[in-house]
Amino acid sequence: MQTFTQTMLPTLLAGISAGGQYALIALGYTMVYGILRLINFAHGDIFTVAGFVMFYAITVMPVYLAIPFTIFVTVLLGFTVERLAYKPLRSAPRMSVMISAIGVSYLLQNLMWYITGGQPQQYPVIPWISDKVVILGQETKRVTVITPILTVVLILILLLLIKRTKIGLAMRAASRDFETARLMGVKINGVISMTFVIGSFLAAVGSFLFFSNYSTVSPTVGTMPGLKAFVAAVFGGIGSIPGAVVGGFIIGICENIIRALGYSTFSDAFTFALLILVLCLKPTGLFGEKLEEKV
Amino acid sequence: MKKLFALLLALVMTLSLAACGGDSGSEVSDDGAKVIKIGIYEPSSGANGAGGKKEVLGIEYANSVTPTVTIGGEEYQVEVVPVDNQSENDKGVSAAQQLVSAGVAVVLGSYGSGVSMAAAPVFEEASIPAIGCSCTNPGVTLGNPYYFRVCYLDPFQGSVLANLAKDEFDAKVAYVFTELGDDYSEGLGEYFSQECGRLGIQVVADKNPAGNTDMSGFVNAAKNAGADVIFAPTSTTVASLLIDQAASAGIPLIAGDTWDDAVILQAASKSGADVYFSTFYDEGASQAAADFMSGFQSWLNANSDKLSNNGGTDTVSAVSALGYDAYMVAIEAIKAADSTDSATIKDALASVTYTGVTGDVKFDEEGDVDKNIIFIKGVDTDKGEFYSVKEQGLNG
Amino acid sequence: MMKTKNNSAKTLLMGLVVIAVLAVLSVGAEAIANSASSLSIMLAVLKKATVYALLAVSMNLLNGFTGLFSLGQAGFMLVGAYTYAILTIPAAKRAGVYQYYDGGVVKFSIPEVFSGVLGESIGPVVGMVLTLVICGLLAAFFGWLIGLPVLRLKSDYLAIATLGFAEIMRTFIQFEGFAPLTNGSNTLRQYTTFKHLYPYVIVVGICILILVLLINSTYGRAFKAIRDDEIAAEAMGINLAKHKMMSFVISSFFAGVGGGLMAMYMSSVQAKGFTSAMTYEILLMVVIGGIGSISGSIIASFLFIGCSEWWLRFLDDPANNIGGLSLLAPGFRMVVFSVFIMIVVLFFRRGLMGDKEFPDLFRRGKRQKKGAAGK
């Protein structure tokens, strides 16, 4: 037991915490994919922008204002990116939209370099969640414990939203069949915007948790977590909300176990190898739906 | 529409060609004074952008201190030409070529050994000498006759830091944490580990994959290995992630020269972390060093752009001091050569002696300087400032 | 009329003539560049753009002509670049390069071996070209290996799987265990390279000519059929697995050769430089030039490299600021550049050339004239 709390527990805690963050980002990917069939490559950068906004906001306003302000700006950014870069390409081939997403990611990164000068910035300390707590004799930040709980709560709310509300119904309809949903009076553009708004909101929340834990914001810091969150989304079956969450936690925990075993060189490679393996065995992921092309 | 667009592009291309042809290495400035150009080959974006900017600041400050040089009895204006190598080897080659195009006589830089090595053949081809400021990898000067440098080398730095671990912390076990894929980090880790072997310190090594931001796993591993110190020769980005985690585990951190940076101060302040690192410069070491600090700080504070390039504080980074020294060495060499010809300046560099703010500079046949003492600094986490710990050398 | 006739022999001949002309031009360009030091940047840009032209065309073969959205280009380039560097470092310099690994496990250099056999003048050249072929073959082998599992995947899944593969390749190169071969995380340098521009032009020209011939052959037509409609292609007897693999392996081969040339251009290689950002850059070139246009890719790579590494550099210099606005600062160049790319992606969706080739621009005019005369 002693060895467990000393060696395994911190690893598991770190894994669950990382998994929760991946899950929150992965939801943004999976929801957008569910409706637009688009890998939103810019999502990881939106997450990073949220980190920078918080960094700058805290210098001019108190925390209780800075948090909603950051969420607002991030959501606005997600909304704007969709309107400017994806909406004009609605009828274009999927590849064009994906390329546009890569372009947006490139632009956001370069903009952040330009504005911040490339200095890694110290993320502000958010009271309470950055406090230290002791769990089974291991000291850790409160955010580590909160992350999985908050993730699960947010996802339950999200599921309720999708299952019980009218906009949720519209989303489900749009993800099934774009054209039919439009014919049935669903305002497709509104639904898509809503998807981006929710995705960006979750990215902003994810950024609070992530940066409280890892404390430094730099323009490219979101790339890897973004990519891994995407892997999590694919792993769980892209388009599926529970899939994204399960995928996030599995990848977070696996990674940390591998690192604890001393194979940290291969922790990223493992994530991608796992992805390729899953895609080959079950191309639609763990919870994904099968789509057959009609002949 | 499309044709118009294509036409427009072609036009832009031609115009810019013409424009580039126009400004060919003019040797006379607007006010009629003769000009000699010194190229600054540094990253201002990419992974090392922040560090590169600080090195540039040191050079620019030196330029403001010594803006002219006398060659053949005539006064020449020294113009610095900065170029961004984006911390990437493939971008670095064309950036270096850009300097050659601009007609520079000497090149200073770069922060980051990889880009310096990538550019070495370009400078050699053009017979332009380059003076590295903080690139500590042996490969920079080894076999590159046109590359010199004013800092010490990684084998020496790594060994000294291992001695520090022994002397200060009486370390039995050291956890060596390097960045996967980064030659600076892994190289320094390697030399540290070798010396540890000689000193009887047990080494546990681990690597951080590029882009990973979760350090808790590594700190846990260090704790489980019973490490007395963590040796982490990493970039400042990784450093600030690591410091916080290491503080909560209560293990002292030792690092290389990259940690002499305001970012580390910010990260370590109030965290209670025990941070030590090697550096090139200590303001208390000599009068010249002290003067440099006060002069540089007032220069920074007079210009908000410069201050923001320094990360918004007036904390003096060692790389700025090295940049200053590299510039001064270049000026000495130009004086000694008494010529604007870069090949002549290269020959003069070999015999230049100069006492700089980071110590004495005299190049050996590889183009390296012989420095046998390294400054060790620590972080006073309560006051939020660096303090000098000691001057560390090798034991026996 | 043209289409029904078999004019392939003419294509081959024309291609060789064009390469010869370009090689002569590049010698001229080099002379101009050397005449004034201010133009030496032009040489670097031309070299790099030439290499990127091959990389973009090889990516276009997959993404543009076969409809396989692959993002593994950087991975194959990495294989090519490392293969080239490892095999061509002169034996005497190995100890310095592999400073932590006793000179590494490879103790010979192919150009040196050949100069021993064929003499100092042509031996190294033969050795270098041969090494480039080996780069391609090795990259093609890895392409085959990775293609086995991932080519069954559909568009975006394929993209992310190949992206992941490139990351895995990077990790393996950096792995300590292979360090005596790959030098781990450390830079490989001081290997033999082409000093002049024209060998780049000739090698890339020949590679692109082969790709053009392939695309206009019966196999190239089959690739396009797969791109346009997979199900119809399969129904008409085109073996999807075989042809996709073929396209993937051939593209990997040329990406490997391109990687080798890239290593030459950079004169030092390090695995950490071959990131997904590199793949994205090449993808953007393909898009700007027009997905499915070889000449588009070539033109775009020259424009792209020219803009990002040369013509827009003045945007980074605060000294060029006009008026009270201090917009120009380091990093501004890349912002302008990425805005420019977004404009192309959004408003010129078909890129510079669409799916047309350079000669088509003239041919279409002809046909219209003929049509008018007919009526």
Place this chain on the structure above:
Amino acid sequence: MSENMLKIENVTMQFGGVVAVDNLNLEINKGEIVALIGPNGAGKTTAFNVVTGVYQPTNGRVSFLGKTIVRNHPQGKMKKIYKGEHPELYTGKYKLERLPGEGDEALAKRREAEKERDPNVFTSHVLAPTPDKITKLGMARTFQNIRLWKSQTVFDNVLIAKHCRTTSNVFSATFRMNRKEEAAQREEVARLLEIVELDDVKDELATSLPYGKQRRLEIARALAAEPKLLLLDEPAAGMNPQETDELTAFIGQIRDQFDLTVFLIEHHMDLVMDISDRIYVLDFGKLIAQGTPAEIQNNQRVIDAYLGVADDA
């Protein structure tokens, strides 16, 4: 007795719980034109897809020119939820029953004959070739919703279909060592386009053609693959009566000219009744009638299926 071209035996196609084709049995002899008709959603196209290898049937066997090309039996999860008939027939449990009064020698002979047609007849072997393999055996098809290669010219659309008959490999093709073959193929394509009267538009983009011509082009493309059996999926869909008449004549013409057997799905009854030698009728996946056009026209079940039966209950 005429030579057997295609034989579908006990084919069932079940998607999840839905049985799209239910124990279909049909035969087509060489030189025949056979039509498969039925109301919308009867499973006609699914049957085509099974024959051409797009779908792997849940159960059953398809033979082409006397050789088995597709066979399967319910496996995995499908074993439990299978709703069709004869689940055991292709699992290796199949045995030859002795016919009344049949001697050992006759039985052995029959056994050999079965093995000749399907070497795996007594095993559970699964055969599921991809569509391209089946096309190479000598079958080519058109699609209900036209599937031409959109960015290609009319000429190239037909030329690409010739690709499956090339003997050159990728190297010899790239380096133009296959000139003779390529020239021959181009000549053949030009001839084909003349036959289908599309030679005047051969350099146009395929998608710029009017609908009727696109249909023709699809047939020409299928012919270029040198099939013995041509499968046409609603070739007259969307055509006016005049175009339909032309098509009817055209199908007859190419059958004779290329020595073809034709298997088609069609809703235009005029066309079907005009050119079919025999007709099969599907309803809800099940075969409900078969026979000559005259027989089918008078079959009460067929009329009911098309018009619907008054629900008395």
